[in-house]
Amino acid sequence: MIGAAAQQGLRHEGHSVDWVRDGHQGEAAVAGGSYDLVLLDLGLPRKDGLTILRGWRARGIKVPVLIVTARDAVSDRVAGLDAGADDYLVKPFDLDELSARVRAVLRRHAGRTEAVIRVGPLEIDTAARRVRLDGREVAVSAREYALLEALADRPGAYLSRAQLEERLYGWDEEIASNAVEVHIHALRRKLAPELIRNVRGLGYTLAGGA
Numbered sequence: 329m330i331g332a333a334a335q336q337g338l339r340h341e342g343h344s345v346d347w348v349r350d351g352h353q354g355e356a357a358v359a360g361g362s363y364d365l366v367l368l369d370l371g372l373p374r375k376d377g378l379t380i381l382r383g384w385r386a387r388g389i390k391v392p393v394l395i396v397t398a399r400d401a402v403s404d405r406v407a408g409l410d411a412g413a414d415d416y417l418v419k420p421f422d423l424d425e426l427s428a429r430v431r432a433v434l435r436r437h438a439g440r441t442e443a444v445i446r447v448g449p450l451e452i453d454t455a456a457r458r459v460r461l462d463g464r465e466v467a468v469s470a471r472e473y474a475l476l477e478a479l480a481d482r483p484g485a486y487l488s489r490a491q492l493e494e495r496l497y498g499w500d501e502e503i504a505s506n507a508v509e510v511h512i513h514a515l516r517r518k519l520a521p522e523l524i525r526n527v528r529g530l531g532y533t534l535a536g537g538a
Contacts, residue, residue: 330396330419330420331347331349333416333423334348334367334423334426334497335347337423337426337427338426338427338430339498340470341427341457341462341469341470342457342470342473342474342475342477342481343430344474344494344495344496344497344498344501345498346361346363346498346499347415347466347498349372349373350373350374350375351373351374351375351376351377351379351380352374352375354366354368354372354375354377354380355375355380355383355390356410356445358384358389358391361440361494362491362494363391364391364392364434364437364495365391365392365393365394365430365433365434366391366392366393366394367394367396368380368381368393368394368395368396368413369395369396369397369399370395370399370404370408371397371398371399373457375521377395377397378408378411381393381408381411381412381413382410382411382412384440385411385412392433392434392436392437393412393413393414393476394415394417394429394430394433394441395408395412395413395415395416396417396420396421397417397419397442398417398418398419399418401420410425412442414433414436414437415429415432415433417429420479426538428455429456431443431455434454435454438481440512441458443455445480445481446478447480447483447534448523448534448535449461449462450476450480450519450523450534451463451475452473452477452480454477457473457521459473459476461520462525466518466519468514469511469514470512471496471511472511472515472518473507474495475492475511475512475515476515478491478492478495478496479524479532479533479534480534483532483533484533484534485510486527486530486531486532486533487529487531487532487533488530488531489508489509489532489534490536492508492531493507493508496508496511508532512524512526512532522535523535
């Protein structure tokens, strides 16, 4: 129930979320995919979360990890943080707190200290999930916001359609062949045609960050 609620809540905020149910599947998912963050339960079947986390860090896997567990003893929290976790959240928890901690971990790993990302005339408030252009608020959908934030997280870098699809959709979500292009077209119409640049063979970038 907690897993389903967390997945639904994070997707509602525009995150792409994959959910696996045991330790071996979790290891395989991280080994075969590119993730911005892992929510890791310590009490997983087949292989416990603390062992998995220690293995990742020993192999140099630096994916940010937010431990989500029912183990609330101080010694458990210390063990998790010392094993390489970035944060620790005890179940049951409020979805708003989970979202805030996710944002904080992602912000720290992006090297940002504030919630607002600024790229040229564009401002993205990652806490309020609001977009402004030249000080004017622009209404965007959850997927449009997720795509824009993905580009703003790496100003000047080019992201391919496949990379953007990973940010927008989970394993169990159907992806239309032109989904990214549709969202890009909508953002250009709402913001400015020249704001998002597409270079053949490279992908998409925010013009203000190049």
